[in-house]
Amino acid sequence: MLDANSESTTPEAPQRRATAESMATKQRDISVSEFFAKNRHLLGFDNPRKALLTTVKEAVDNSLDACEEAGITPEIWVTMASTGNNRYQVTVQDNGPGIVKKQIPLIFGKLLYGSKFHRLRMSRGQQGIGISAAGMYGMLTTGKPVRIVSKLSPKKPAHYFEIQIDTKRNHPEIINGKGEGEDIETDATTLDKRGICWQTMYPAEGEKPATEVKSGTSVTIELEGKYIRGRGSVDEYLEQTAIANPHVTIHYFDPDGGSISYSRSTTELPPEPKEIKPHPYGVELGRLVTMLKDTPAGTISQFLTDSFSRVSSSVAKEICDTAKISTRANCKRIGRQEVDALYQAIQATKISAPATDCITPIGEPLILKGLHHVVPGEFYAAATRPPAVYRGNPFQIEVGLAFGGVSAAQKVSLEALTELLSESDARTLRQFLMSTFDGVGSDASERILSEAQFGSRQSPSKLTKDEIATLHAAMRNVNLSEGQTMQVLRYANRVPLQFQHAACAITQSVIATNWRSYGVSQSRGQLPQGPLTIMVHMASVWVPFTSESKEAIAGYPEIQKELRLGLQAVGRKLGIYLNRRNKVKQEGERRSIFLRYLNEVATAINTIDEKHDKTKLYESLLQVAKKKTAEADAKFDDRGRRIEKQEEEDFGEHVLIVNQNEEEGGVTAS
Numbered sequence: 001m002l003d004a005n006s007e008s009t010t011p012e013a014p015q016r017r018a019t020a021e022s023m024a025t026k027q028r029d030i031s032v033s034e035f036f037a038k039n040r041h042l043l044g045f046d047n048p049r050k051a052l053l054t055t056v057k058e059a060v061d062n063s064l065d066a067c068e069e070a071g072i073t074p075e076i077w078v079t080m081a082s083t084g085n086n087r088y089q090v091t092v093q094d095n096g097p098g099i100v101k102k103q104i105p106l107i108f109g110k111l112l113y114g115s116k117f118h119r120l121r122m123s124r125g126q127q128g129i130g131i132s133a134a135g136m137y138g139m140l141t142t143g144k145p146v147r148i149v150s151k152l153s154p155k156k157p158a159h160y161f162e163i164q165i166d167t168k169r170n171h172p173e174i175i176n177g178k179g180e181g182e183d184i185e186t187d188a189t190t191l192d193k194r195g196i197c198w199q200t201m202y203p204a205e206g207e208k209p210a211t212e213v214k215s216g217t218s219v220t221i222e223l224e225g226k227y228i229r230g231r232g233s234v235d236e237y238l239e240q241t242a243i244a245n246p247h248v249t250i251h252y253f254d255p256d257g258g259s260i261s262y263s264r265s266t267t268e269l270p271p272e273p274k275e276i277k278p279h280p281y282g283v284e285l286g287r288l289v290t291m292l293k294d295t296p297a298g299t300i301s302q303f304l305t306d307s308f309s310r311v312s313s314s315v316a317k318e319i320c321d322t323a324k325i326s327t328r329a330n331c332k333r334i335g336r337q338e339v340d341a342l343y344q345a346i347q348a349t350k351i352s353a354p355a356t357d358c359i360t361p362i363g364e365p366l367i368l369k370g371l372h373h374v375v376p377g378e379f380y381a382a383a384t385r386p387p388a389v390y391r392g393n394p395f396q397i398e399v400g401l402a403f404g405g406v407s408a409a410q411k412v413s414l415e416a417l418t419e420l421l422s423e424s425d426a427r428t429l430r431q432f433l434m435s436t437f438d439g440v441g442s443d444a445s446e447r448i449l450s451e452a453q454f455g456s457r458q459s460p461s462k463l464t465k466d467e468i469a470t471l472h473a474a475m476r477n478v479n480l481s482e483g484q485t486m487q488v489l490r491y492a493n494r495v496p497l498q499f500q501h502a503a504c505a506i507t508q509s510v511i512a513t514n515w516r517s518y519g520v521s522q523s524r525g526q527l528p529q530g531p532l533t534i535m536v537h538m539a540s541v542w543v544p545f546t547s548e549s550k551e552a553i554a555g556y557p558e559i560q561k562e563l564r565l566g567l568q569a570v571g572r573k574l575g576i577y578l579n580r581r582n583k584v585k586q587e588g589e590r591r592s593i594f595l596r597y598l599n600e601v602a603t604a605i606n607t608i609d610e611k612h613d614k615t616k617l618y619e620s621l622l623q624v625a626k627k628k629t630a631e632a633d634a635k636f637d638d639r640g641r642r643i644e645k646q647e648e649e650d651f652g653e654h655v656l657i658v659n660q661n662e663e664e665g666g667v668t669a670s
């Protein structure tokens with residue numbers, strides 16, 4: 001309210017701070033590289049640890065794509081070396097086809113340049129940003145250029161480039177060879193001088209002598225990073241890559257001087273995925289307008305049959321008739337309203353689903369092999385769903401499950417634990433346990449801490465040598481299989497996804513599945529508990545990621561449905577196995593109780609009435625006990641509830657049961 005005594009004042013118009021003209025002077029193009037340099041988190045470079053992983057990942061994914069496209073069984077070398085002060089030099093080499101000279105600067109020094117964006121074909125890369133963004137991050141954090149060696153054949157010399165990205169222009173700058181790069185020999189002296197490497201292949205014993213890699217690409221990037229093992233690390237990414245790519249051999253040399261090789265378990269390459277044209281149902285109105293503008297086709301009918309999959313000339317005619325447009329109408333003269341009518345007509349016409357030979361799933365046998373190769377366990381099951389379609393894009397869901405096995409927390413050595421603790425940036429021990437070891441949830445970490453008699457707020461970096469030994473002993477003594485949560489391995493086109501679990505349709509579907517009905521405990525809205533590892537793979541010509549860093553899959557209803565069905569398929573198999581296992585266990589326990597007293601009962605009856613022969617009595621009581629235990633066991637599950645008789649139920653195909661009592665290799669598969 002206005003004060004009656006106060007003088008009424010007319011408020012002065014606020015002074016204009018900017019005019020349309022002054023604002024116009026500041027408006028200009030934004031280069032895509034400048035945009036991503038500012039928004040590096042969108043590409044997975046939000047912190048030094050993730051930056052290191054993203055760099056390795058982009059280079060390895062490209063190498064695998066290139067080898068497969070060229071029909072070469074991939075062999076990859078990943079080398080990481082510390083160059084001091086949170087700086088690392090990452091080199092990834094492949095035995096792929098190499099890259100032609102002219103293309104190298106654009107691939108490594110220009111964002112949004114690639115061969116995969118414009119085609120509908122299953123591949124790991126799709127955007128054309130990955131490796132140039134890694135190079136740009138390296139340049140921004142260390143000032144060092146990306147170094148590339150490419151060799152097309154053993155007869156030709158390798159070509160070497162040092163490239164920087166001009167972020168203002170999103171354009172490559174070649175530093176060496178007077179802006180042309182240079183041909184180099186791949187001998188040790190030449191390579192050492194430039195701080196790069198070219199690998200040697202070591203064939204199996206008895207075969208030809210070691211030879212240098214005949215063709216391929218080697219990329220070296222120096223960047224600011226942080227090397228920490230455990231969840232979300234380079235080590236984990238490479239291990240998970242080996243699971244989903246059993247045809248790949250990876251040699252990994254870590255910055256601490258350790259090395260590991262994941263050898264391929266099959267030499268068979270996945271079948272070559274076919275490229276498809278877009279399906280009419282998946283094309284939005286705006287895209288239809290652009291396609292019509294760009295098409296070389298003369299008539300609408302020709303445009304429809306040439307540009308889309310599953311559109312024959314009779315389907316094209318049907319679409320045109322519905323849209324009330326002549327099949328011979330000129331594409332360039334189609335007006336806005338006609339495009340609208342065309343779009344509506346496409347939706348109203350019955351067009352068969354897209355061909356699905358453009359996606360190549362891993363397949364159930366190889367999923368079992370891959371999981372068993374890397375995840376220890378006693379029971380494995382796999383399910384590959386038939387292909388389905390979302391927004392006109394074909395996709396396929398595959399699920400693998402491993403049950404049993406020891407948690408990573410119980411396998412870790414005292415030295416490795418000491419190192420992990422010193423590297424960790426977790427603030428509390430509880431946080432350290434949960435973020436370092438897969439499957440260790442809050443329940444399990446609490447139990448480890450109480451066994452070791454540590455407070456939950458204890459800092460991991462301040463532990464003495466004796467305290468670390470106590471923690472190590474506690475990790476071994478606590479039964480982790482009870483408090484263990486399911487480990488979920490997510491894959492998109494064979495690439496492991498390591499971040500944004502909660503935002504991903506895969507994790508959401510795993511949580512939404514009712515695992516209790518398969519005999520696994522699960523709290524509402526949580527991952528199930530137990531020594532379980534599940535791998536879920538989505539193969540598609542276009543994976544709908546929630547962001548450019550390609551970390552989580554968007555939850556289209558069609559994708560969610562397929563995920564649910566795939567998870568249920570392996571869940572059912574697990575349910576049958578657990579049921580059987582429990583029956584056997586309970587039967588054994590009940591029988592042993594009966595057996596303990598049978599002899600005494602027989603002796604007592606014989607004492608009361610000598611007519612009854614003790615041995616015969618014992619034999620018949622034993623028969624009854626055996627029958628009774630079998631019956632009783634068949635009626636209850638591990639939680640004492642009545643269950644259906646499932647003795648005859650079959651697992652179906654693609655199940656692997658590892659007999660824990662047999663020696664190594666005691667594997668039965670069906």
Ligand SMILES: Nc1ncnc2c1ncn2[C@@H]1O[C@H](COP(=O)(O)OP(=O)(O)OP(=O)(O)O)[C@@H](O)[C@H]1O
Binds near residue numbers: 107114115128
């Ligand atoms: N090691 C390699 N061997 C052969 N060709 C390669 C190699 N690395 C990259 N390329 C080529 O360079 C292109 C650009 O790679 P980049 O990583 O920038 O994008 P992408 O893999 O197409 O997509 P994304 O951004 O989704 O990773 C690829 O499309 C591929 O044609």
